[in-house]
Amino acid sequence: MRAFIFPGQGSQAVGMGAALAAASPAAREVFQEVDDALGEKLSRLMAEGPEDQLQLTANAQPAIMANAIAVLRVLEKEGGIRLAEKADFVAGHSLGEYTALCAAGALDLATTARLLRLRGQAMQAAVPVGQGAMAALLGADLAKAQAIADAAAQGEICTVANDNDPSQVVISGARAAIERAVEIAKDHGAKRALLLPVSAPFHCPLMQPAADAMAEALAAVAIQAPLVPVYANVTAAPVSDPDTIRALLVEQVTGMVRWRESVLAMFDAGVTDFVELGGKVLGGMVKRIAPDAVATSVVSMDDIEALVKAL
Incomplete structure (x- = not known):
């Protein structure tokens, strides 16, 4: 069994997605759709910086998501890989849970970008800088x-x-x-x-104002049943029901990211192959959590081509 997993904040870097966009029309389409959804050239900030602007939570969150979804779209459109056929589960670390939901068709790309922009802004605003x-x-x-x-x-x-x-x-x-x-x-x-x-104390009770903002935003968006179950951060268990997904995303803002337990639960459910799309952080965590699992990180065009051959 296989899980596609998606990175969280900290995996952003100036230049992210640039080589992929240069090599692939499918990647360029993703970045353009995210730019259109946000009404600004996030893709240019990702490619060129400045770094201090990319590091801002409100930019980093949609950027990390866009980069991972671009990798997935290249896999799908140019590699002929269908997520529903090659993955049994998806999961993501913190903001990566939104990426996982987008990858599995529960949220459309434009909605995901706007939600993550709002999530970043709300988390930053919840606690005054320095407190x-x-x-x-x-x-x-x-x-x-x-x-x-x-x-x-x-x-x-x-x-x-x-x-x-x-x-x-x-x-x-x-x-x-x-x-x-x-x-x-x-x-x-x-x-x-x-x-x-x-810039803020994420995933603790001080984030309650951000949780309230996300509750209001999520109440207004359509969530579909995902193509494959999503392991939720706050329960470390698979979820497919849209209303439950919505509630857990709100809870996630103040709740603990149970990543270790999520990986163990997937491994215990039979997942032996973890594929990280758009980052190189989670693969190492997987190996420390479940040493017998195989973890692959896919970021570049070469990585994608190697994965297509392996799948």
């Missing part, structure tokens, strides 16, 4: 990370945001609490703790 923070705890599993967060909270928000893999958990919350967590992490058994260069 929130996130930190990666390396060499810490979920139990250690939870203990560190609890000890550092001292009445402030400090929670696990991303359970990425057995050796990397990300925490999120009020800046002072996160800084305390970084200071005490080694005492609680983590190898290292480092503040992340993010």
Whole structure:
């Protein structure tokens, strides 16, 4: 069995998608459709920068999605690969869940781009810059990370945001609490703790204003049943019902990304082949979570051609 998986924030880089667009009309169509949906040339920002603008959450989220969907469309239109025939499940990390839903036909591309632009803006606006923070705890599993967060909270928000893999958990919350967590992490058994260069504390209760904004936006869009089930971040379980998908996307804004559990659940369901489209971060996580699984990252035209031969 096979799952197509889609990356989250952090995989953006100036130049993303440029070579693919130069080589493929199918990729250019995706970037043009996203540009039209947003009413601006996001594709130019992706290709040329400046980097500080691309790093803004409101730009990075639709850009990462567009890049991954461009890879998928080249696979489909030029490689003759049909997702429904080659994938048993899809999943994505945080914003990647929207990409997965778009890939599986639950959301159309223009709607996905607009939702992610709004999601990025709402998450940025939810907490004033400087008041929130996130930190990666390396060499810490979920139990250690939870203990560190609890000890550092001292009445402030400090929670696990991303359970990425057995050796990397990300925490999120009020800046002072996160800084305390970084200071005490080694005492609680983590190898290292480092503040992340993010502009807001994602996936924690401080994001409630963004969750409210997404609830309103998602209520107004059509969601179809996906071609294959989507593993949801907040449940680490497959979902196909459109109303459930809508509710879980709202919950995801403040909830923990249960990526480690999602990969384990897919592996336990029989998935042995994980194909990451549009990034090179999740493949490494998959190998740390399920060492017996095969993980392939597909970004370039060469990657796509190799995958077509393998499938």
